[in-house]
Amino acid sequence: MDPKKIYQKTEKGEDELRTRKYNIPQNLRQVLIFVDGKSNIAKVLEKASGFPNVGQTLEELAVQGFIQLDETVTFSGIKDELIATARQTLGADAEKVIAKIKDAPETKEGLQATMDNCKKYVKLVIDEKKAEELIRKCSEIMLRL
């Protein structure tokens, strides 16, 4: 199980939460609640740390069709999110950072190197606090890669 992947609820999963139609055991139901389509597996394991065998429960939920891996996580999608975050954090000063993200290579390492570079740029010529904020938000997005 790749901790960076994201599970999302299927229609069946949503149905179960709304109507208890499939009457799944309580432990599966509790873990199903933690699957939000945004948090990666590592995050879900962390959130549900009070429950036993969460990893196994996730796999069981997937096998039974209540959740599925989000396969829509692409470099292009991640780049779009990074650009939106840069725009939101830096406002009018985001243009140079946006250009760097657009030009970034479509590999995890390449994108990571670009974001490190952006952090340095923002820290040097825009704002030190915004640099920290930007890199914190972008790291969360990149965890999904």
Add this chain to the structure above:
Amino acid sequence: MKIDITFFISIAAIAVMLYCLYLVTSLKQKVPGGIVGKKWNFLMALVSLFTVGYLSTPFFGIIPEDVLRLIVSGIFFFGAIYVVITVKLIYQIIKELSA
């Protein structure tokens, strides 16, 4: 005002300083803040001060000696501060880029 080699050197120095003033003010738009941006405002103020000081050089012949000494020592002092800020800024940039 005596027109000699000193006068022409002063005019050249003023021209260079005016160019420097143009550079720091135009670069300011590209450096709104951050480590460089904070120092840049101070560097701009110093360059403005030097420009005023340099503009007075053609009139050195008619300025009283004690005022002249004050101007020159002031320019030297702020020149030293300018150098310190520039060196520290370069140091911080290198430190940041190599982190």
